[in-house]
Amino acid sequence: MESVDDIKEQLAARARTATLEELADQGRRRVRLIRAEHIAQMIADAVNHAVQDAGLLDPGQVDALVEKSRAEFHDAIREREEQLRVARVAEEQLEASEQELADVQARFAALSHELALARSELEQAHGELEAARQPADGAEAPQRGGTASPDSVRDMAAELAALKANVAQQGASTSGAPASSVDVAAALDKLARTLNERLDTFGKKLGVSAAVGGDAPVDFGGMFREDVDRELESNMGDIQTKQRAGGGIADNLAKLKKLKGGE
């Protein structure tokens, strides 16, 4: 809708100025007056009528449409801002997870290094054990499993415990550098824990474990009593199975007996 000022400008551009005396000379004794605001309203009415007659939206509907569009636009802005906020939170979480992963990987590398050290110490202990055994009994077979015996493994753990105690004692008696001895003790604690875990695993493989019991054979007979105990109709009694002849085992038995110190 045209503003009133625009109407005034348009009227001023198209109007002629005349004095009252000039109008009187022209025989005009009375004139009709109309305000610019009224003309603006008339124009607006005319436009609305014209739009209505043309089948377009009336101003009310246009206003409603504009208001609706404005509201949708504001909703879209709010939604977008919310998405941005969620994305920022996710990004922060991802950064935190990446940092955590890097920390875990560093710890894994450190523990792997400690494990490699513990393994090499065990292998060394095994070598020493083998060397110590050979003069004592050259014919004796290597122990089942072939690595350090449970005794040498326990000796290593005892030695580590003694070393820890030593360091702790030195730390208590030294007043000048308590922090460093605490650091050393903490590092030894960590190494001892890792070594204990590894020793436990090796011990289980060697058959040495802190657990008790569990060696008794398990009888699964009860699980399939019905299947196995039931007698089934068959002709198996009349059927010969395929037989193959094989070389005797007397030689094998003789050699085994000789190996074990028999006749």
Added chain:
Amino acid sequence: MTDQQGITPTDGGTTETVVGLGKGLDVGTANLAAAVQNDEGGITVNVERNAFLDIPSDVYSKNMLTKLKVPYVVHNGKLVVIGEAAFELANVFGRETRRPMADGLVSPSEQDALPMMKMIIQKILGEPSQPGENCYFSVPAESLDVDNNVVYHQGLFESLINKLGYKAHAINEGHAVVFSELADSEFTGIGLSFGGGMANACIAYKSIPCLSFSVARGGDWIDKNVANVLGVPRSKATSMKERGIDIRDPQSREEEAVAIYYRSLITYVLENIKARFESGQNMPNFSEPIDIACAGGTSMVGGFIEVFREEFAKIDFPIPIGRIFRSEEALTSVSKGCLVAAAIGEE
């Protein structure tokens, strides 16, 4: 340790040798084999295929099977043909046999097969010579490449064999090969059993097993892959493999497929043995070269040991190896080794 052989003097002052007590049982995925000493100084091995096939039950079929001496069992209203006959029938009808065991262990999906296995084992073992006779049966070692557990498998067969009147003992399958094939090397070396479901390895020093493990690939793996590439049933692939081909010189597309997968299996087993040795855990040290003995039904194919030696030469094995050979009785070697253990009372 107790020796179950004995010598009984007769009234005339002469002696006669009593056949040694003890029986060995190879519980294999593809075949079951029971070994017993005979009175001629050798051994007799009863072998039966570890498979069955169910067919509709009627009087005509039952009579026909009996007439043809085909072993069957009536179970859950069906006729179940068991053993080698099931394998042959499956080939004729283009069907697959059902297998009580898979990948070296009793198959959890074939619980119905337990009565069948009991019948086969009872048939091949026979009655014990005396109550509580030792029966050593083979069990696989735990696998490097799959997560399996042999406790249930071992417990099941222990119970089953005890119920037949024997005193059951388990022995590692690779260790049994050591007992049967490495007597000349003071039972020191590597025993390899190439079975249907698995390949088992045992490294032993003077009969003491130092290290045992398995990989879950065997003859069945070859059959499955050959069947896949050729588009045939697995039973057909098995019979192709067993009819006498030479994997060094395949003569047809089918034989080529078999040769390719055999070589792949051998390479896989060798690489895993090498990796196990190099892992350094529980490894013995051998100052002298040791022998490798191969056995098992899967090793019976023509050219096996030559291909094995070819593949072995390609890898840098961490310990010195002397002879590489295949048992002359590859199919029955494990059962023979179990029999040795039973006879000497080994635990």
